[in-house]
Amino acid sequence: MKGNSLRLRLVATGVAAIVLALAMAGLGLTLLFERHVGRTVSQDLDVHLKKLLADLEVDADGRIVMTGGPADPRFIEPLSGLYWQVADDRGQTLRSRSLWDSSLLLPKDTPAPGEVHRHVAIGPGDAKVLIAEREVQLTINGRETPITVAVAIDAAHVAAATTAFANDLVIALGLLGIVLAAATAIQVGLGLRPLDVLRRGVANIRAGRDFQLASGVPDEVRPLVEEVNALLAARASEVERSRHRAADLAHGLKTPLAALAADAARLREAGQPDIADGIDDVIGTMRRHVDRELARARLRGIAGSQPDVSTELAPLSRSLVATLARTPEGAGIEYDIAVADAVTVPFERSDLAEALGNLLENATRHAHNRVRIAAADSGEIDVEDDGPGIAEAMRPIVLARGGRLDQRGSAGLGLAIVQDVVEAYGWTVQLDRSELGGLRATIKPRAAADRDDGG
Numbered sequence: 001m002k003g004n005s006l007r008l009r010l011v012a013t014g015v016a017a018i019v020l021a022l023a024m025a026g027l028g029l030t031l032l033f034e035r036h037v038g039r040t041v042s043q044d045l046d047v048h049l050k051k052l053l054a055d056l057e058v059d060a061d062g063r064i065v066m067t068g069g070p071a072d073p074r075f076i077e078p079l080s081g082l083y084w085q086v087a088d089d090r091g092q093t094l095r096s097r098s099l100w101d102s103s104l105l106l107p108k109d110t111p112a113p114g115e116v117h118r119h120v121a122i123g124p125g126d127a128k129v130l131i132a133e134r135e136v137q138l139t140i141n142g143r144e145t146p147i148t149v150a151v152a153i154d155a156a157h158v159a160a161a162t163t164a165f166a167n168d169l170v171i172a173l174g175l176l177g178i179v180l181a182a183a184t185a186i187q188v189g190l191g192l193r194p195l196d197v198l199r200r201g202v203a204n205i206r207a208g209r210d211f212q213l214a215s216g217v218p219d220e221v222r223p224l225v226e227e228v229n230a231l232l233a234a235r236a237s238e239v240e241r242s243r244h245r246a247a248d249l250a251h252g253l254k255t256p257l258a259a260l261a262a263d264a265a266r267l268r269e270a271g272q273p274d275i276a277d278g279i280d281d282v283i284g285t286m287r288r289h290v291d292r293e294l295a296r297a298r299l300r301g302i303a304g305s306q307p308d309v310s311t312e313l314a315p316l317s318r319s320l321v322a323t324l325a326r327t328p329e330g331a332g333i334e335y336d337i338a339v340a341d342a343v344t345v346p347f348e349r350s351d352l353a354e355a356l357g358n359l360l361e362n363a364t365r366h367a368h369n370r371v372r373i374a375a376a377d378s379g380e381i382d383v384e385d386d387g388p389g390i391a392e393a394m395r396p397i398v399l400a401r402g403g404r405l406d407q408r409g410s411a412g413l414g415l416a417i418v419q420d421v422v423e424a425y426g427w428t429v430q431l432d433r434s435e436l437g438g439l440r441a442t443i444k445p446r447a448a449a450d451r452d453d454g455g
Helices: 006-055 155-207 222-269 273-299 313-325 349-366 392-399 414-423 446-454
Strands: 056-058 064-066 082-088 093-095 116-122 128-140 143-154 334-338 370-375 381-385 427-433 439-445
Touching: 006 056, 006 082, 006 116, 006 128, 006 143, 006 155, 056 128, 064 082, 064 093, 082 128, 128 155, 143 155, 155 222, 222 273, 313 334, 313 349, 313 370, 349 370, 349 381, 349 414, 349 439, 392 414, 392 427, 414 427, 414 439, 439 446
Parallel strands: 334 370
Antiparallel strands: 056 064, 082 093, 082 143, 116 128, 128 143, 370 381, 381 439, 427 439
């Protein structure tokens, strides 16, 4: 996919949206999990706190004792991260073995009887701990004595659980992201498929295999198809009108040109050949322009519109040579037709006759003694002569739109007409030096010409 591809833009936008959504989901789920772990830890601390309160007693000497205590083995393991501590206002303190030689430094506050306070403080090894604290009143030696009971857990346990969850979540969301990205690419491909159908339809229209786009498209694309079909119909109508106008113009010019030719003949008979020759030159130029515009008008909208059209080259070549041989210029020319009977070219017969006839006419006009027409099995056509040829620097001029060498003693508009005809079929004309000494004009498919130029 190219950088300016609509498919790439849609897929990239979809993937970016998926990544953003999954990142936000991952952050949200991690925060929710952390809160859940915090609530679970708080509930566990409350359970341990209740167990401590249930096992708290006062002996005969007025000292507080713990008859049982929580059963969690972490309270026994030194610095395990789970601790408890019981203290009264007389300085007597009981601690879990896990505290070892440390104490829980409780914030200075006084919980109401039965109320549980929760704190974040610094515990053993300067670790951050979460503390649940509760105060009860016990009668010791006839006096109500406040007893503070606290249970703590290392906050690193919560962080470790959250980190482990986040790591697992990243893997899960990554796999989900890959699946969603692939689904996005498939969805974009399916969504853009009607555009690809339109592209192929336009290509078929340009190649002449179809005349309108197929209407069996999704509702979102149907208005575009209808507009394009309407545009094609309007274009075809306009082309048809243009062809008729060009034909009318050409036919309208025939009578004035014939009258001028008659005037030139009378002038020549009256002993004014120079003026007659000048008029004949003007008539010839006008006729060539009319012929070219007629050829363009006929080709516009017709060339390529008939699929699988083809013409046998050998019979057409013999017919054209027979006609030229009867002209004054072709009477003394030897024509060599090296074309196999099986060779066909993808041109309508009249269009091929227009192009090949102009090449043969130009070759006949400039040849000294010989003109040769040859064709390869691929359909490439060579027309060569033994005349003076065209200088390499001048060859592009005779093929350019509007280019002419009439006043330079060369090929005139004939080659430009050939170029117009073959370009309408996706072919091209190449000019080169012939082995006979003159010009070699080759008609070949444009793709073959591009390969030859590239090679």
